[in-house]
Amino acid sequence: xxxxxxxxxxxxxxxIVGMAKNSGKTTTLKYFIEEAMDENIALGVTSTGRDGESTxxxxxxxxxxxxxxxxxxxxxxxxxxxxxxxxxxxxRMTEYRTSIGPLLLCRxxxxxxxxxxxxxxxxEHKLLCDEMLSLGAELILIDGAIDRKSIAAPSTSDGVIxxxxxxxxxxxxxxxxxxxxxxxxxxxxxLENEKALSLIHEQGGNQILFLDQEEGGIRSRTYEGKxxxxxxxxxxxxxNDCTRFIYLPGALTSGVIEDIHPGKLKNLTFVxxxxxxxxxxxxxxxxxxxxxxxxxxxxxxxxxxxxxxPTAPTGYAFEHEELLASMRGALPNLxxxxxxx
Amino acid sequence: xxxxxxxxxxxxxxxxxxxxxxxNLLTPFGEKAKKEMEPYFPGxxxxxxxxxxxxxxLKEAILNHRDYWSLVEGAFMEMKDCTFSITRAGxxxxxxxxxxxxKNLLLAMEKLFRHLEMFRETFQQPLPETFHLESVKGxxxxxxxxDEGIQTFYLYDEFSSExxxxxxxxxxxEKEIRLERKAISQxxxxxxxxxxxxxxxxxxxxSDAALVGKMEQIPQLCRWEEDYMSVTFGLKDTEKVxxxxxxxxxxxxxxxxxxxxxxxxxxxxxxxxxKLLLENGKRIGILDRTYAKxxxxxxxxxxxxxxxxxxxxxxxxxxxxxxxxxxxxxGKEYCPVSFxxxxxxxxxxxxxxxxxxxxxxxxxxxxxxxQYGFFVxxxxxxxxxSSYIQMLIGDSQSLERGxxxxxxxMEELREALDHSQEKTLLLIDEIASGTNPKEGTALSKGxxxxxxxRPYICLITTHFDSVADLPEVVNLQVxxxxxxxxxxxxxxLRYANRKERIQLVSKYMDYRLRVVKGSGDVPKEAIQIAxxxxxxxxxxxxAKDYL
Numbered sequence: 001x002x003x004x005x006x007x008x009x010x011x012x013x014x015x016i017v018g019m020a021k022n023s024g025k026t027t028t029l030k031y032f033i034e035e036a037m038d039e040n041i042a043l044g045v046t047s048t049g050r051d052g053e054s055t056x057x058x059x060x061x062x063x064x065x066x067x068x069x070x071x072x073x074x075x076x077x078x079x080x081x082x083x084x085x086x087x088x089x090x091x092r093m094t095e096y097r098t099s100i101g102p103l104l105l106c107r108x109x110x111x112x113x114x115x116x117x118x119x120x121x122x123x124e125h126k127l128l129c130d131e132m133l134s135l136g137a138e139l140i141l142i143d144g145a146i147d148r149k150s151i152a153a154p155s156t157s158d159g160v161i162x163x164x165x166x167x168x169x170x171x172x173x174x175x176x177x178x179x180x181x182x183x184x185x186x187x188x189x190x191l192e193n194e195k196a197l198s199l200i201h202e203q204g205g206n207q208i209l210f211l212d213q214e215e216g217g218i219r220s221r222t223y224e225g226k227x228x229x230x231x232x233x234x235x236x237x238x239x240n241d242c243t244r245f246i247y248l249p250g251a252l253t254s255g256v257i258e259d260i261h262p263g264k265l266k267n268l269t270f271v272x273x274x275x276x277x278x279x280x281x282x283x284x285x286x287x288x289x290x291x292x293x294x295x296x297x298x299x300x301x302x303x304x305x306x307x308x309x310p311t312a313p314t315g316y317a318f319e320h321e322e323l324l325a326s327m328r329g330a331l332p333n334l335x336x337x338x339x340x341x
Numbered sequence: 342x343x344x345x346x347x348x349x350x351x352x353x354x355x356x357x358x359x360x361x362x363x364x365n366l367l368t369p370f371g372e373k374a375k376k377e378m379e380p381y382f383p384g385x386x387x388x389x390x391x392x393x394x395x396x397x398x399l400k401e402a403i404l405n406h407r408d409y410w411s412l413v414e415g416a417f418m419e420m421k422d423c424t425f426s427i428t429r430a431g432x433x434x435x436x437x438x439x440x441x442x443x444k445n446l447l448l449a450m451e452k453l454f455r456h457l458e459m460f461r462e463t464f465q466q467p468l469p470e471t472f473h474l475e476s477v478k479g480x481x482x483x484x485x486x487x488d489e490g491i492q493t494f495y496l497y498d499e500f501s502s503e504x505x506x507x508x509x510x511x512x513x514x515e516k517e518i519r520l521e522r523k524a525i526s527q528x529x530x531x532x533x534x535x536x537x538x539x540x541x542x543x544x545x546x547x548s549d550a551a552l553v554g555k556m557e558q559i560p561q562l563c564r565w566e567e568d569y570m571s572v573t574f575g576l577k578d579t580e581k582v583x584x585x586x587x588x589x590x591x592x593x594x595x596x597x598x599x600x601x602x603x604x605x606x607x608x609x610x611x612x613x614x615x616k617l618l619l620e621n622g623k624r625i626g627i628l629d630r631t632y633a634k635x636x637x638x639x640x641x642x643x644x645x646x647x648x649x650x651x652x653x654x655x656x657x658x659x660x661x662x663x664x665x666x667x668x669x670x671x672g673k674e675y676c677p678v679s680f681x682x683x684x685x686x687x688x689x690x691x692x693x694x695x696x697x698x699x700x701x702x703x704x705x706x707x708x709x710x711x712q713y714g715f716f717v718x719x720x721x722x723x724x725x726x727s728s729y730i731q732m733l734i735g736d737s738q739s740l741e742r743g744x745x746x747x748x749x750x751m752e753e754l755r756e757a758l759d760h761s762q763e764k765t766l767l768l769i770d771e772i773a774s775g776t777n778p779k780e781g782t783a784l785s786k787g788x789x790x791x792x793x794x795r796p797y798i799c800l801i802t803t804h805f806d807s808v809a810d811l812p813e814v815v816n817l818q819v820x821x822x823x824x825x826x827x828x829x830x831x832x833x834l835r836y837a838n839r840k841e842r843i844q845l846v847s848k849y850m851d852y853r854l855r856v857v858k859g860s861g862d863v864p865k866e867a868i869q870i871a872x873x874x875x876x877x878x879x880x881x882x883x884a885k886d887y888l
Contacts, residue, residue: 034539038539078438081436081437081438082436082437082438087495087496087508088495089493089494089495090437090438090441090493090494090495091492091493092492092493093438093441093442093445104438104441107493109495110508111515310570310571311570316570317570317571318570319546319548319570319571320544320546320570320571321546
């Protein structure tokens with residue numbers, strides 16, 4: 001059984017997310033489209049932004065269109081419909097707008113190249129995916145938008161394939177480290193304390209919240225002051241011996257943690273909405289963890305596999321096997337693919 | 342240039358804009374019909390009556406068969422304006438997306454056509470000529486060769502046997518090319534032990550110079566890509582594959598040409614229906630607009646006005662819709678007002694805060710709504726059409742033009758009088774109140790004498806007693822606080838705060854109008870109201886002494 005077939009048992013929607021621009025995201029997408037065809041999986045293909053354009057709008061590097069096979073469902077903006085080489089049966093004109101016209105929901109009736117685009121908001125994205133599933137797609141592949149890891153908010157898909165590669169750094173060790181770091185924080189444990197969870201949900205999740213262990217259970221205190229990066233200086237004052245959790249609706253940075261007395265860190269657990277709220281690079285993260293930093297998330301991101309691209313568009317490249325081997329060493333439990341093979 | 346019934350300021354101040362914006366149109370054709378809405382002028386009474394009858398018919402139909410009309414609404418909501426594509430079809434070739442949208446419009450039109458047919462048959466009720474649609478079945482069949490009746494569209498094989506054959510050929514060729522390449526790839530694997538990816542590629546590290554050398558020796562392979570770490574080898578196309586690829590290219594060209602021909606043919610068929618489609622669109626627009634008017638009449642309890650031949654406006658229990666909706670939001674009820682306006686001058690006099698201006702606006706609103714073919718907010722209304730309606734109200738101050746409020750008012754009055762003609766309706770609020778009472782009264786009297794000699798209907802609100810006293814002027818007086826229970830009012834006032842005081846005034850105020858014969862006093866309620874609103878007792882007492 002192929003990898004994708006295995007994934008599709010548990011995941012209905014899979015996003016392909018790049019660690020950086022040109023980390024081989026589109027190549028990865030194409031790889032899985034091919035595999036889906038070999039495995040006879042009815043596929044839906046969409047994107048979280050305009051993608052699949054023939055040249056990459058940001059860096060000007062080559063970005064070929066995606067070849068889709070008969071029966072695949074795909075979303076195409078009106079203005080790109082005529083440019084598609086595949087034969088596309090228009091099923092419905094959706095109300096989702098893009099800068100290049102409203103999106104058409106199409107079925108490929110004659111295989112060929114297509115330029116894909118998807119809805120711009122998470123909510124519309126969800127609706128489109130649901131519609132594709134109801135039209136018979138067994139699996140939806142989503143080309144994640146540009147490169148920002150932060151856009152891969154968990155709610156957009158059931159699972160994620162992380163595309164990484166030489167483009168991150170000329171130093172292979174760093175590429176592996178950064179990738180492992182992202183996989184690590186994506187998989188942070190989910191907060192399971194039910195009382196704490198319900199207290200956070202009660203507050204709507206948009207306020208800083210202190211959860212204190214008191215006699216008779218956990219109590220929540222909201223923090224009335226300003227939220228945001230600057231607020232961290234006041235966090236320390238608000239913490240007391242009973243505080244077990246602190247819920248931050250915003251970003252977690254080194255700055256936030258630095259402002260808290262190291263002694264208090266030991267008994268404390270940070271709770272975040274999802275892992276994309278963490279803006280700490282791998283070295284600092286490891287140091288913080290040694291000092292006792294503990295982070296839980298409300299929702300984590302399920303990384304299914306990592307794909308590596310050993311060449312960078314600026315001209316340098318790594319030894320394929322070496323990169324694969326060291327990536328496998330760092331992430332022993334995940335399938336690692338070289339999409340250029 | 343089209344005739345103008347009223348300027349935009351009058352329409353907005355009277356509340357017509359509010360009414361038009363509360364029309365809930367469901368189709369782009371209806372939106373267009375709304376924008377193109379023109380008033381009915383004297384001489385067009387019969388046309389107006391027919392329009393009102395159509396609204397009446399739909400109103401009754403909605404009341405009796407709500408379920409049926411929700412089907413119609415469903416068809417309405419699927420409509421998209423394709424006018425641009427339809428007019429373009431005659432000169433140009435439509436795109437696939439345009440044809441898709443047209444097909445959907447045709448499906449919705451056909452659905453609506455069938456619903457209207459059903460209405461005629463099931464309820465044995467004829468629909469007015471204006472709403473009759475033509476069936477578009479013929480054209481729909483052209484765009485739906487599989488006769489599936491669903492919204493999807495593609496240049497299906499069924500459009501052209503030629504296209505079908507060409508596409509078949511392409512698929513076979515594609516397969517042939519793939520098989521040919523696969524065969525070579527398989528042979529390489531067996532003979533040389535080289536495995537290619539499904540895309541017939543193979544990446545070799547440069548550090549393995551021996552392998553690179555070996556690969557270069559294989560005649561079936563060639564270098565495709567290379568960076569300083571590795572070389573990508575790809576399958577070299579054989580003569581046979583090259584030949585197939587060339588055929589494929591030619592085939593692709595023919596397919597595109599054939600697709601263009603299919604689109605061209607379809608466009609011409611659309612063009613043949615241009616007149617019918619545009620006419621259908623227009624009629625759907627009018628149906629949608631009339632339907633919206635009927636819905637409005639139902640939702641806001643509007644009645645059909647009786648259209649008179651003579652110039653006269655008679656209103657029983659009229660309500661100003663915009664004010665009514667404001668009150669409703671505060672949970673209060675509108676106090677309906679009745680009046681009769683005939684050529685000559687009618688004055689509205691009475692207490693401050695007595696709703697004089699709202700009643701003036703109501704007169705304008707009813708006249709305008711009638712002439713724009715709406716039902717009106719009253720329990721009964723009889724309206725003779727005006728050829729010109731102008732309202733002078735509020736602050737005409739214009740800093741830009743260097744006019745004070747008095748100056749602005751005088752200029753606007755001059756403009757209104759310039760435009761006035763037979764069957765004019767003039768609505769004037771507190772003329773000359775911005776200057777000294779002596780001259781103000783004189784000016785007002787002068788204006789009233791001028792207007793008395795003209796065949797206009799004039800409604801004027803004023804505080805100046807002697808204006809309403811002029812012979813032949815009809816004096817409508819706000820009943821006001823005259824019949825209020827002052828004892829109770831005083832008791833309630835004792836504990837009221839500022840906001841409650843204002844509410845008390847409206848609670849005890851009777852906004853209705855009554856005709857006062859002869860030289861009825863203009864009621865002096867200003868001091869009383871000032872007192873209710875909490876002005877200092879010493880000022881009130883002193884004012885009473887001066888009086």
